[in-house]
Structures are given as C-alpha cells and as structure tokens.
Amino acid sequence: MSVAIEDVRVALGGRDVVAGVTLLAHDGEIAGLVGPNGSGKSTLLRTVYRHLRPDAGRVLLDGDDLTRLPPARVARRIAALPQERGGDIALTVREMVAMGRIPHQRAFAAEGPADVAAVDRALTQVGMAAAVDRPFAALSGGERQRVLLARAFAQDTRVLVLDEPTNHLDIRHQMELLSLLRAHRRTTLVALHDLNAAASVCDRLHVLADGTLLASGPPAEVLTAELIERVFGVHAAVTRHPLNGDPLIAFDHRRVPCD
Numbered sequence: 001m002s003v004a005i006e007d008v009r010v011a012l013g014g015r016d017v018v019a020g021v022t023l024l025a026h027d028g029e030i031a032g033l034v035g036p037n038g039s040g041k042s043t044l045l046r047t048v049y050r051h052l053r054p055d056a057g058r059v060l061l062d063g064d065d066l067t068r069l070p071p072a073r074v075a076r077r078i079a080a081l082p083q084e085r086g087g088d089i090a091l092t093v094r095e096m097v098a099m100g101r102i103p104h105q106r107a108f109a110a111e112g113p114a115d116v117a118a119v120d121r122a123l124t125q126v127g128m129a130a131a132v133d134r135p136f137a138a139l140s141g142g143e144r145q146r147v148l149l150a151r152a153f154a155q156d157t158r159v160l161v162l163d164e165p166t167n168h169l170d171i172r173h174q175m176e177l178l179s180l181l182r183a184h185r186r187t188t189l190v191a192l193h194d195l196n197a198a199a200s201v202c203d204r205l206h207v208l209a210d211g212t213l214l215a216s217g218p219p220a221e222v223l224t225a226e227l228i229e230r231v232f233g234v235h236a237a238v239t240r241h242p243l244n245g246d247p248l249i250a251f252d253h254r255r256v257p258c259d
Ligand SMILES: Nc1ncnc2c1ncn2[C@@H]1O[C@H](COP(=O)(O)OP(=O)(O)OP(=O)(O)O)[C@@H](O)[C@H]1O
Pocket: 012, 013, 017, 035, 036, 037, 038, 039, 040, 041, 042, 043, 044
C-alpha cells in the first residue's frame, strides 16, 4: 500500500510549519524523515495518521484521499507510534496492546482468538511478553515505548507511521526494533534523528528543513557531508560502515558546530 503526500501544507501558530511537501512511500518501502528539531517531521507524520488535517494538499493511500476514507477503515490500514507516548493511563500492558485490535473488532464484541494471538505476537516481538499484567503507567520510558510499538504492530496494518521510535531505547532494543521494521516490510514512514540508523534501515530518506523538502533518495545519495553541514550545521565525514558497507557518518564531538 503506497502513501503519497502531495503538496501538503500545515499552518500552526500563524505560520507554515510544513510548507508544501511532496513525497511518495512505495508499497513495502521504509521511508525515513530526517531533519533538525522543528523542521516539520512530526507535523507531516501527523497528517498521515490523521491527527492533523492539512491546510492544503492531500495524503493519498493507494490513490485514495485519506480525508475521504471512513476513520475505521483508515485505522485498519495505518498504525502509528506518535511522539505523545501516553501518561497516566490506567491500563495494564496487555490492555494497552489490545487497543490496537479495536479497529478489527465489531462494536461491543469480545476479543477473538485472532486478536489474542496478534497481541501475544506483538508483545513477544518487542520483548515485553513477561510484563503483560504490569500497569502501563509504572513502566520506564523505554518500556512504554516498546508497549506502544506492540500496540502498533498488533493493529496489523499495511502502513506504519513511527515518530522517533528509538527514543529512550537502549542500543539492543534500538537494533531489535529497526530489524523488526525491515523484517516486516510494511510501508513505513519513520522520523529518525540517528542518521546512521536511518542510513541502515531506510530504503529512501527525505530531508526536511524549515518545513520544506530539501532532498529525497537512497541514503547513500542523500547523506553527503555537504548536505549534513547545510542542514544540521555540523561537520561530518561520510565513510563506509566496516561491517556492512552502509554509509557511516562520523561526527567530531570535540569540535564546535560550524556557523
Ligand atoms: N500546536 C502548535 N502550535 C504552534 N506551533 C507548533 C505547534 N506544533 C508544532 N509547532 C511548531 O511547528 C514546527 C515543527 O514542529 P515539528 O514537531 O513538526 O518538528 P520536528 O521536525 O518533528 O521536530 P523534533 O525533531 O524536535 O521532534 C516547530 O517550530 C514547532 O514549534
């Protein structure tokens, strides 16, 4: 299932924070959004999981305008890990993940065997199966993150939208999550700050700055030292990863950022 963002504009607080962005995530592709803080990544993703309606432009799901599709149908097609990660919600871990099954259930129907299996599978995938009865509100930041990811996986959609999914995760859980994304091969839109992770996991990268799209393409073409300096204002050396040949971006943390 493809996701096409066509000339989307979003105004917030009296200014365009997304100023006419066009990009396409092909069926089964992992499309990464990278860019500095405030460049519009979350805002753009919110238009895809329908948290925000664009002021202009359209988001198309396999050619269908998202705003014209019934919400329940969208929920069976798009699952999201938003940047808002839930607070004091009085649910257990299992109950939280089971919410991902609601779009598949008839009104007031109990969970069926397929729902139970999907919830169990998702909890195992994120390594939280042993915590099913714990209160969600009592989890650490990284544990909550993994449970919300499980909820998105349990929703069993063809499209996943993930806003900074590796935030709070230790290196092992970051790597497990990124390899799960590759193994699942759903159409995925993911905002990532870690350029090396983005280079390894994404099929295509889209670089945002000040609400506009500056570059799109395969990571090895997009992530040049010049682009990184122009967009992020830091010096970087782009080499090859010694273990897998992916682009490897090295920063000199002893050096002050450039002007
Ligand atoms: N509700 C709002 N009202 C006014 N301005 C907003 C609102 N939400 C976001 N913005 C502004 O829109 C701009 C883009 O924000 P957005 O969260 O999309 O950026 P981002 O690229 O996801 O940033 P980050 O990397 O920090 O998560 C920012 O300047 C932000 O301050």
